[in-house]
Amino acid sequence: MGMVFGKIRVASPKFQVLNSTANYEIRHYPSLVVAEITYDPADLKGNKDGGFSILANYIGVFGKPQNTKPEKIDMTTPVLTKAAEKVDMTTPVLTKGNGEKVTMQFTLPEKYKKAEEAPEPVDERVVIKEEGEKKYGVVRFKGMATTEVVAEKTDKLKKDLEKDGFKVSGEHVLARYNPPWTLPPFRINEVMIPVE
Structure with a gap:
């Protein structure tokens, strides 16, 4: 049952939250x-x-x-x-x-x-x-990470980051926390944009 819902308990890389707003987090990730x-x-x-x-x-x-x-x-x-x-x-x-x-x-x-x-x-x-270590602006969302949803989240995150004075330093990364067979309502995803 756990597999269908994708609730597999596994480790994630440790990161430090440098800043948190209602729209996004700024995180620092160590070298991996x-x-x-x-x-x-x-x-x-x-x-x-x-x-x-x-x-x-x-x-x-x-x-x-x-x-x-x-x-x-x-x-x-x-x-x-x-x-x-x-x-x-x-x-x-x-x-x-x-x-x-x-x-x-x-x-x-x-x-x-x-x-x-x-x-x-x-x-x-x-x-x-x-x-190497990196700093990202991150927004979390649930459900299917379709091309359209990811593009929409990326666009909004980029605008929010730039509005708040962050310099975007690369293309977005899609982070998915569940295996591909997880039912859509139980999926957790993030769009991560590298910032300086």
């Missing part, structure tokens, strides 16, 4: 080690969440972990999704969604302080990397 996959949803039968099972297999959610140890790695939340970075000549430019590539990330448990401490993935599409 993540497992990520960048893919074109069209290659995975048009499934925008297609990266989930590949990352879940790496940590061993559904059986034997597909990493070189093999070591079962505890699941954490949220699952992060963002537009993939496209490297043009010198600077990384973030692509917008709509049929383009998507990057999905699982944050690895705190015991992994450096990327090389994490077990190596068997699937070469999975990349282990370190994400």
Whole structure:
């Protein structure tokens, strides 16, 4: 029963709330080690969440972990999704969604302080990397994180942040706290926008 409602008790990265308003929170996240996959949803039968099972297999959610140890790695939340970075000549430019590539990330448990401490993935599409500390403006919402809802939340959050004097320093990230099979009324999501 718990699985249908998505009430899985798992750890989330610790963050510090620097500022809280009626519309959003400003959070500081420490450096984290993540497992990520960048893919074109069209290659995975048009499934925008297609990266989930590949990352879940790496940590061993559904059986034997597909990493070189093999070591079962505890699941954490949220699952992060963002537009993939496209490297043009010198600077990384973030692509917008709509049929383009998507990057999905699982944050690895705190015991992994450096990327090389994490077990190596068997699937070469999975990349282990370190994400430096970051500051985000965050808004939380329930239900389905459809493209339209996410665009609306992102637009409003961006406007609220800029109105309050924050400088937006990158594209939004969608954070989802429940597995894909969770019933919509029980889903918790956040839109996170990096700020300086």
